[in-house]
Amino acid sequence: MAAESAHHEEHNHPGPRQYIVIGAILAGLTLIEFGVFYLQLDPALMTWIILVLSTSKFMLVVGYFMHLKFDDLRFSALFFSPFVIMITIAAVLMALFFNLTR
Amino acid sequence: MAANIGILRRPVSTAGVWGWITTVDHKRIGILYGVTAFVFFLIGGIEALLMRVQLAQPDSEFVDAGTFNALFTMHGTTMVFMVVMPAGAAFFNFLVPLMIGARDVAFPRLNALSYWLFLFGAILMNFSFFKAAFPDVGWFGYAPLTTTPYTLSSSTDYWVLGLQVMGIGTTAAGFNFVITILNLRAPGMTLMRMPLFTWMTLIVSFLIIFAFPPLTIALTLLLFDRFFGTNFFDTVGAGADPLLWQHLFWIFGHPEVYILILPAMGIVSDILPTFSRKPLFGYTTVVFAGAVIAFLGFGVWAHHMFTTGLGAWATAAFAGATMAIGVPTGVKIFNWLATLWGGSLQFKTPLLFALGFISMFMLGGLSGVMHAAVPVDTQQQDTYFIVAHFHYVLFGGSIFGLTAGIYYWFPKMTGRMLSERLGKVHFWVMLIGFNMAFMPMHVLGVLGMPRRIYTYSADQNWAGLNLFVSVGAFVIAVSILLLIINVLRSVRKGEKAGMNPWAASTLEWAIPSPPPHYNFAVIPTVRSLHPLWDEEANAVEPPPLPAHGEPHMPSPSYWPIVVAFGVTMVCGGLLIWQASTWLGLAVIAVSGFIGMRGVYGWVFEPVAAEEHAEHAEHPERAPAHHA
Amino acid sequence: MQYVTGIDDHRTSTGLDNRKLLMWAFLGSDVMFFGTLIGTHLIYRNRSLSGPQEEILSIPITTVSTFVLLMSSLAMVLALAAIQRGNMGGFRFWTVVVAVFGSIFIGFQMFEFAEFAHLGLTPRTNLFGSTFLVMTGFHGAHVTVGILWMWSLVFASFKGKIHQGNALQVEIAGLYWHFVDIVWIVIFGVVYLIGAYGAENRALESVEHAARAASLI
Ligand code: HEM
Numbered sequence A: 001m002a003a004e005s006a007h008h009e010e011h012n013h014p015g016p017r018q019y020i021v022i023g024a025i026l027a028g029l030t031l032i033e034f035g036v037f038y039l040q041l042d043p044a045l046m047t048w049i050i051l052v053l054s055t056s057k058f059m060l061v062v063g064y065f066m067h068l069k070f071d072d073l074r075f076s077a078l079f080f081s082p083f084v085i086m087i088t089i090a091a092v093l094m095a096l097f098f099n100l101t102r
Numbered sequence B: 001m002a003a004n005i006g007i008l009r010r011p012v013s014t015a016g017v018w019g020w021i022t023t024v025d026h027k028r029i030g031i032l033y034g035v036t037a038f039v040f041f042l043i044g045g046i047e048a049l050l051m052r053v054q055l056a057q058p059d060s061e062f063v064d065a066g067t068f069n070a071l072f073t074m075h076g077t078t079m080v081f082m083v084v085m086p087a088g089a090a091f092f093n094f095l096v097p098l099m100i101g102a103r104d105v106a107f108p109r110l111n112a113l114s115y116w117l118f119l120f121g122a123i124l125m126n127f128s129f130f131k132a133a134f135p136d137v138g139w140f141g142y143a144p145l146t147t148t149p150y151t152l153s154s155s156t157d158y159w160v161l162g163l164q165v166m167g168i169g170t171t172a173a174g175f176n177f178v179i180t181i182l183n184l185r186a187p188g189m190t191l192m193r194m195p196l197f198t199w200m201t202l203i204v205s206f207l208i209i210f211a212f213p214p215l216t217i218a219l220t221l222l223l224f225d226r227f228f229g230t231n232f233f234d235t236v237g238a239g240a241d242p243l244l245w246q247h248l249f250w251i252f253g254h255p256e257v258y259i260l261i262l263p264a265m266g267i268v269s270d271i272l273p274t275f276s277r278k279p280l281f282g283y284t285t286v287v288f289a290g291a292v293i294a295f296l297g298f299g300v301w302a303h304h305m306f307t308t309g310l311g312a313w314a315t316a317a318f319a320g321a322t323m324a325i326g327v328p329t330g331v332k333i334f335n336w337l338a339t340l341w342g343g344s345l346q347f348k349t350p351l352l353f354a355l356g357f358i359s360m361f362m363l364g365g366l367s368g369v370m371h372a373a374v375p376v377d378t379q380q381q382d383t384y385f386i387v388a389h390f391h392y393v394l395f396g397g398s399i400f401g402l403t404a405g406i407y408y409w410f411p412k413m414t415g416r417m418l419s420e421r422l423g424k425v426h427f428w429v430m431l432i433g434f435n436m437a438f439m440p441m442h443v444l445g446v447l448g449m450p451r452r453i454y455t456y457s458a459d460q461n462w463a464g465l466n467l468f469v470s471v472g473a474f475v476i477a478v479s480i481l482l483l484i485i486n487v488l489r490s491v492r493k494g495e496k497a498g499m500n501p502w503a504a505s506t507l508e509w510a511i512p513s514p515p516p517h518y519n520f521a522v523i524p525t526v527r528s529l530h531p532l533w534d535e536e537a538n539a540v541e542p543p544p545l546p547a548h549g550e551p552h553m554p555s556p557s558y559w560p561i562v563v564a565f566g567v568t569m570v571c572g573g574l575l576i577w578q579a580s581t582w583l584g585l586a587v588i589a590v591s592g593f594i595g596m597r598g599v600y601g602w603v604f605e606p607v608a609a610e611e612h613a614e615h616a617e618h619p620e621r622a623p624a625h626h627a
Numbered sequence C: 001m002q003y004v005t006g007i008d009d010h011r012t013s014t015g016l017d018n019r020k021l022l023m024w025a026f027l028g029s030d031v032m033f034f035g036t037l038i039g040t041h042l043i044y045r046n047r048s049l050s051g052p053q054e055e056i057l058s059i060p061i062t063t064v065s066t067f068v069l070l071m072s073s074l075a076m077v078l079a080l081a082a083i084q085r086g087n088m089g090g091f092r093f094w095t096v097v098v099a100v101f102g103s104i105f106i107g108f109q110m111f112e113f114a115e116f117a118h119l120g121l122t123p124r125t126n127l128f129g130s131t132f133l134v135m136t137g138f139h140g141a142h143v144t145v146g147i148l149w150m151w152s153l154v155f156a157s158f159k160g161k162i163h164q165g166n167a168l169q170v171e172i173a174g175l176y177w178h179f180v181d182i183v184w185i186v187i188f189g190v191v192y193l194i195g196a197y198g199a200e201n202r203a204l205e206s207v208e209h210a211a212r213a214a215s216l217i
């Protein structure tokens, strides 16, 4: 069993070279975020751009560094279900506190 | 890897008091939980009786307003966090490994730590009685009421820190049972062959690990406000929002009510098939309904806040979600009724309590749906109608269900039967007392009697019903006395139970009562949802021990109680810090050190006391027991 | 029912390791923990009655510290890759890099907090001070625990308790470390970049508003 999964890993998992590429992409995305901050954009547009960029960084770390992309799906389920719950709760709270529901 | 890991060697003996203090055996930990919960049940019950004496007559001066506040606060907090939750944990601990065919939980020492944190947290909170006074801010501790300007007394600090310590223990237990149930099942025990109690334990454990963090944060913020002058709840000076606490607390609070009820639902779902002699109707549906309830449970918290003016859209949405959550609950009730339908019913005490659960819980569910309707809730909020609702679900539901569990599994835990005759008397007295005590509260609520008032005047016309209610409360007390007598007599003189006294179908009945410390001499292979019914012929005798002797179990350990002590005393140090800065800091430093030392001792402790060549050579195989 | 002898007691039903599953469950729970903290910060945005708010966040400095933390995550996977190949020297080197980068990040945070105190922002100043400093403070505490964990791994490896055979220990520590990193990715994006965007104008407006209100009286 253990030997089998080790074998499995050899083939699918990214190696140090890919990790360094991902690290470079992460650094690049952060730099872009930094640049976006200094553009005179519409705040809503800027918000969406940052959300997309941050989510990409998030998914890269979770998917590659934390191996979730290659690992058992049940780990993903365990991690992302509270995520869905929390984001929904936070969204509802913000709607309530910014009086969007009146 | 010998046992020389510093001052405390890994203990060997499981005898005597030390045996209990260092135990990592899930069955013993279960019994510790159960006994502790029962002691707190008596304490919380006495607090309730004192309140009922006060309210029995108008303009009573038995206790004053302040004491009354302390009584309902400690009653509520005790019953929720120190009775129903640990009683549930008692059953999880004792039963889940047996039901899934495991030797113990995934992390036995973590399990012991959970218990000690619970016990010490509960003691810490109750200790306030000797230092200041009992907390008097309600079990929901609404801030800003609980912030310093309004509650100077340090009793609130005890409440916050006590809850925090218990919460850590509970969360740790939640992790433990998630892993245990997912990972330690016997061969063939697929998820959809697990007994319903195990399913409900799994769902409750998920609720715990996802719902407790918001409470932890809320308590931490409140603690920082009180100790370090932050502004989270400072509505006057800093413009904080008075609803922040209510949101955070109920985001935890509504999942919490399912943490309180699902174990009882699981117990009943396992008892009904046994005494109807037929499988549970719609097993899959009941499992699925439980999961849906848990998920939706995170989306209805604002029904506790309908009268705070959330706005029309939000109120409508939360009302809709609250009514929707009644649907899976109703589905379960129909499944239970359909299980009974056409069965050859054996009216033993466990079945009586299970039937009591179904009927009483249903009434509570119905009043719940009533105040899910916002205009109705606007009338009922903060009246005795609400008190009636949550006692029908919590006492009529959780306590009846848990009592059913006591009668059902007592033989497994002790090897002896409880008296049926006394049990039946207990049931009827409790059912009658319960309805006397809580049914009239619906009426009182509609008549406008508010909750949490310490007295009322004669001309308000509430006196008669209140007296009736108080009498009912004492009838309940009598029924609990009957339970105590029954338990004390049966532990020693009860009829011998044997392996499977109820001819039940699940794995825990395939081993001797009480089970040996390794549970299963040989791990069973499971082929169906009802292993003992489907292949009864093989289940008369447990298989003998294999030739190489008893299975190796992890040795007892000192570290769980050491770590729990360290954590609790860090909180104690915070309390001392208020009175005397340096002494407080010293206590924090020393206990912090003890706690850290405990963690390191824990991490590097070998699995077993004696040189355990087998494990030492294969460290990667040991950890199942080693954490 | 049938009993089989010789079942391996240490197999798991899912085939997933107990401790790894525990770590993922813990991280799921920690999502709720940080989610609540960040949520509380967000719903209190622009509600402070006085004192500095988002305009005092320094984006250039935080971009650098964010970069450092991201690179520590890179070092973490390299450490894991090394130990999985049995390269203990590489493992120790990269793990120490993780700990050092983590400490640099903490250094940045201490500098930031000190700077804020200098500018008149403490947890007691206003709502922003309370929510921001407690939230980032808890994150810093998580990083600190991670740093201790990294050093423990390095020391344990010298004692022979961490080796290729139990690289899982490193993998689990890594999961924790990366999680702390992604929490920071969210905080950096949502709290710093989005939060501070246009904050100076808002600050000016509120000063003008106060001045106007004062002149009316
Ligand atoms: C059919 C399912 C249920 C519905 C629709 C429901 C609905 C509600 C609503 C709307 C309230 C707020 C009433 C108010 O304060 O005005 C409430 C309060 C409460 N419910 Fe339920 N409920 C249900 C089941 C349960 C269960 C299963 C439990 C516990 C085992 C429970 C325990 C409580 C408690 C303790 C309170 C009072 C909290 C407090 O203010 O101190 N409920 N319920």
Ligand SMILES: [Cu+2]
Residues within 6 Å of the ligand: B253, B254, B257, B300, B301, B303, B304
């Ligand atoms: Cu609720």
